[in-house]
Amino acid sequence: MTLMTNYLIEPLAPLVFRSGKPFGSQASAADVVFPMPSAAAGLIRATSINQKQAQIDEHSVEGITNPSYQQILAIKSTGPYLARFDESLQHVEILVPKPADALYFEAKSDNDEAEETHAKIQLVRLAPKALDPECGSDLPNGLLPVQMEAPIKGKPKPGVAYWTLEHLKKWQSELEADNKNNSKLTFDELQKDGLTQLPIDLRTHVAIDSQSKASKTGQLFQTASFDFGYAITEGKATNGRSVWKDNRLGFIVKTEQSLDEDMVTFGGERRLSKFISVNGIEELYDDSSEELLRKINDAKGFRLTFLTPCIFANGYLPSWLEASTKKGILPNTNITVSLKACAIDKWQPVSGWDSILWKPKAMRKAISSGSVYWFALDSELSLSDLEQILYHVWSDDNQDKNDGFGSAIIAPWKSD
Numbered sequence: 001m002t003l004m005t006n007y008l009i010e011p012l013a014p015l016v017f018r019s020g021k022p023f024g025s026q027a028s029a030a031d032v033v034f035p036m037p038s039a040a041a042g043l044i045r046a047t048s049i050n051q052k053q054a055q056i057d058e059h060s061v062e063g064i065t066n067p068s069y070q071q072i073l074a075i076k077s078t079g080p081y082l083a084r085f086d087e088s089l090q091h092v093e094i095l096v097p098k099p100a101d102a103l104y105f106e107a108k109s110d111n112d113e114a115e116e117t118h119a120k121i122q123l124v125r126l127a128p129k130a131l132d133p134e135c136g137s138d139l140p141n142g143l144l145p146v147q148m149e150a151p152i153k154g155k156p157k158p159g160v161a162y163w164t165l166e167h168l169k170k171w172q173s174e175l176e177a178d179n180k181n182n183s184k185l186t187f188d189e190l191q192k193d194g195l196t197q198l199p200i201d202l203r204t205h206v207a208i209d210s211q212s213k214a215s216k217t218g219q220l221f222q223t224a225s226f227d228f229g230y231a232i233t234e235g236k237a238t239n240g241r242s243v244w245k246d247n248r249l250g251f252i253v254k255t256e257q258s259l260d261e262d263m264v265t266f267g268g269e270r271r272l273s274k275f276i277s278v279n280g281i282e283e284l285y286d287d288s289s290e291e292l293l294r295k296i297n298d299a300k301g302f303r304l305t306f307l308t309p310c311i312f313a314n315g316y317l318p319s320w321l322e323a324s325t326k327k328g329i330l331p332n333t334n335i336t337v338s339l340k341a342c343a344i345d346k347w348q349p350v351s352g353w354d355s356i357l358w359k360p361k362a363m364r365k366a367i368s369s370g371s372v373y374w375f376a377l378d379s380e381l382s383l384s385d386l387e388q389i390l391y392h393v394w395s396d397d398n399q400d401k402n403d404g405f406g407s408a409i410i411a412p413w414k415s416d
Contacts (some may be wrong), residue, residue: 003256004256005227007044008092008274008276009266009274010248010275010276011226012273012300013271015267016225017226034082034198035266036309036405038350039080039266039405040077040139040402040404044255045072046264047257047259047261047262047275048095051260054071057072066165073402074402075255077253077256078254078391078393078404079252080251082094082095082096082252083252084249085278086107086246091247092280093164093166094165096168096307097368098159098160099168099370100345101125101126101146101305101372102342103123103124103148104121104155104159105122105152106121106157119155122152125148125149125174126147127146127413128146129145129147130144142324142338143342144340146214153309159187159191160187160191161197166195166282167190169284169285172305173286188402190304198228199231199249202222202224203225204221204222205220205222207220220251223269228249229248231248252278259277261275262274262275284391285409290328299413299414301412301413301415302374302412305408306367306368306369306370306406306408307409309350309368309369309406310395310406311364311366315365330385331389331394332387335379336378337375337378338376339373339374340374343372344367344368345370345414346368347367347368349363350364377415393408394407
């Protein structure tokens with residue numbers, strides 16, 4: 001694994017990341033989307049050029065085969081990851097999207113003391129499980145449906161959208177077969193430390209006449225952006241008083257580049273952020289490689305939970321898997337695996353603007369961050385095999401890998 005440096009993007013103003021929809025006069029939270037890996041990759045490359053860590057001779061080039069252009073595109077990064085940090089930067093924690101194999105479920109149970117029925121939100125694990133003999137589905141051949149291990153009376157509920165990395169690792173360390181629908185991680189823990197939604201800032205603007213410097217009649221419009229400044233909180237923990245939180249939100253980007261602290265523009269409207277190198281970021285894995293290898297081989301399977309969107313050549317299916325059998329050889333190894341199931345909330349559109357070719361990028365579909373894929377092993381992994389995939393970026397195209405599409409965390413899964 002190449003040594004990567006962590007850089008914190010600390011916004012100094014609300015950041016604009018627009019969706020692919022036409023930009024209308026009325027804005028909403030749906031008009032701002034979490035930044036794509038390509039946006040972070042573009043930031044790293046632009047900063048590298050500005051700091052003379054990379055060089056491009058022309059302001060714009062005619063084609064992607066230009067050597068200077070290819071040199072810039074070869075700069076690798078992963079992220080962006082949502083981060084929460086204090087003013088001293090001594091405590092920086094990563095927050096990740098809710099995994100698709102987790103469900104918030106309001107289940108009713110009997111309260112013996114009060115002799116009444118009340119509902120409580122539980123954290124329920126989803127896992128591959130065959131349907132009953134009299135049931136069927138339109139899933140592609142070879143894939144199992146993802147469902148609860150045992151039926152629960154109730155209904156799904158909304159909840160925490162971003163988990164701490166510590167909570168995700170705790171969730172990953174629990175094997176489905178050992179937990180059924182119960183998890184050691186609780187909904188209350190997630191609600192205490194996670195985020196239900198990201199703070200949004202809506203601004204109303206007016207067009208200005210260049211001649212008179214006065215507003216143009218009827219030309220009002222709005223923008224939606226992420227407002228990651230210090231926020232006010234109140235509630236039981238503060239005895240009802242309104243107090244400022246001692247932490248705020250930003251983004252973490254990892255790259256091989258050695259860059260200086262700087263002021264950068266991230267997202268639309270050229271709004272400024274601080275760009276700072278930080279240390280002490282929590283690792284993706286608590287177990288040693290040897291211990292994780294033992295657990296995966298004992299389970300005879302593993303699952304991938306994607307931390308960033310991933311772009312495969314065949315929609316949801318990686319190019320190294322055979323479409324009919326769902327079997328293939330893991331990248332950079334000789335190990336054959338079988339895809340047993342996948343949980344994808346929805347696909348995400350990926351586009352953007354190429355500032356060197358100076359034209360819009362074609363729209364592509366990516367599986368969303370938080371998606372989970374379950375694989376069964378045909379043979380045991382070796383330590384070198386595991387090290388090849390621990391920090392692998394799983395997109396099929398090499399440029400998408402350089403941009404950071406497809407970062408994932410691996411955990412054992414008991415395959416029957």
